[in-house]
Amino acid sequence: MEFAFVILLPMLLLMAGAGILVVSQVTGFMQSSSLNQRQHFSNMIIQQYMVQIAMAQSQISQRSKELEALSSRLSLSNQELASLNNMKSKFLSMVVHDVRTPLASIRGFSELLIKKTPGEKEAQYLKNIVSSTDQLGRLIADLTDLAMIEAGKLKMDKTVFDAAEIARDILPALSINAQKKGVDLVVGELADGVMINADKFRLSQVLMNLINNAIKFTPAGRRVEVSMRREPRGIVVYVKDSGIGIHPSETSKIFEKFYQAKHQKDEKLRKQGWGLGLSIATEIIRSHKGEIGATSPGLGKGSTFYFRVPANA
Numbered sequence: 064m065e066f067a068f069v070i071l072l073p074m075l076l077l078m079a080g081a082g083i084l085v086v087s088q089v090t091g092f093m094q095s096s097s098l099n100q101r102q103h104f105s106n107m108i109i110q111q112y113m114v115q116i117a118m119a120q121s122q123i124s125q126r127s128k129e130l131e132a133l134s135s136r137l138s139l140s141n142q143e144l145a146s147l148n149n150m151k152s153k154f155l156s157m158v159v160h161d162v163r164t165p166l167a168s169i170r171g172f173s174e175l176l177i178k179k180t181p182g183e184k185e186a187q188y189l190k191n192i193v194s195s196t197d198q199l200g201r202l203i204a205d206l207t208d209l210a211m212i213e214a215g216k217l218k219m220d221k222t223v224f225d226a227a228e229i230a231r232d233i234l235p236a237l238s239i240n241a242q243k244k245g246v247d248l249v250v251g252e253l254a255d256g257v258m259i260n261a262d263k264f265r266l267s268q269v270l271m272n273l274i275n276n277a278i279k280f281t282p283a284g285r286r287v288e289v290s291m292r293r294e295p296r297g298i299v300v301y302v303k304d305s306g307i308g309i310h311p312s313e314t315s316k317i318f319e320k321f322y323q324a325k326h327q328k329d330e331k332l333r334k335q336g337w338g339l340g341l342s343i344a345t346e347i348i349r350s351h352k353g354e355i356g357a358t359s360p361g362l363g364k365g366s367t368f369y370f371r372v373p374a375n376a
Contacts, residue, residue, distance in 0.1 A: 177190065226257045246281050252292060281305060281307075310324070
């Protein structure tokens with residue numbers, strides 16, 4: 064019995080050790096297999112990222128080349144625009160200097176012929192010529208101002224004066240224009256005694272433009288109101304009419320150069336003017352550190368134009 068025990072004990076220990084060894088090997092194999100799978104999965108993810116990065120770099124390189132091409136085209140376009148702008152400035156200068164003299168001659172000779180008491184029809188034709196030359200004269204004056212603005216040479220000759228003089232200097236002539244059109248020009252408060260430092264001629268030009276526009280676009284039998292109010296730091300001038308009104312989308316666009324109202328149904332009224340007066344007025348008011356704008360309830364409901372100028376403009 065003891066002999067059998069002595070023989071069986073080593074065998075049992077040997078079998079137990081072998082079992083432990085087998086289990087250890089199996090466990091190690093399973094762990095190694097799991098690690099290999101994880102490593103393989105990680106390698107796949109890294110490879111996918113590398114492919115995506117390579118594609119992104121390729122796209123970036125392509126976009127960079129496209130941007131360079133666009134930048135080159137834009138540079139050429141800017142050069143062409145600069146050249147066209149220079150040509151336009153030269154054209155405006157030519158119009159201003161070379162058209163005024165023959166236009167003045169046409170007007171002068173037409174007035175001389177009117178004085179020679181021609182027939183009724185001939186006199187009317189000559190008056191139409193004078194009227195047309197005056198219209199062209201105003202266009203040339205606007206183009207002159209536009210050329211000076213674009214060249215940065217529109218200067219303000221500022222002096223200290225009573226703001227009410229802006230209106231008083233021009234209202235008598237404008238009242239005659241209103242009467243001819245059948246429009247009632249009403250003058251309200253003019254804020255006497257408010258002294259401002261500004262270019263009197265240029266501000267009068269702005270107000271004249273606003274009142275003339277109001278008279279032009281107001282039907283006969285209606286009214287145009289002009290008023291000037293004192294503010295803590297200056298004045299604000301209003302020109303209110305009961306005319307064709309402004310579409311809500313155009314209250315700011317009408318101050319752009321050459322802009323013509325698109326929502327106005329009356330073709331004749333829509334095409335009146337050249338779209339320069341308000342843009343020039345805007346530059347004049349800006350030069351005085353002021354503000355200009357317009358409000359309107361809508362088409363056919365009249366409009367109110369205004370500008371404000373500080374006392375130390």
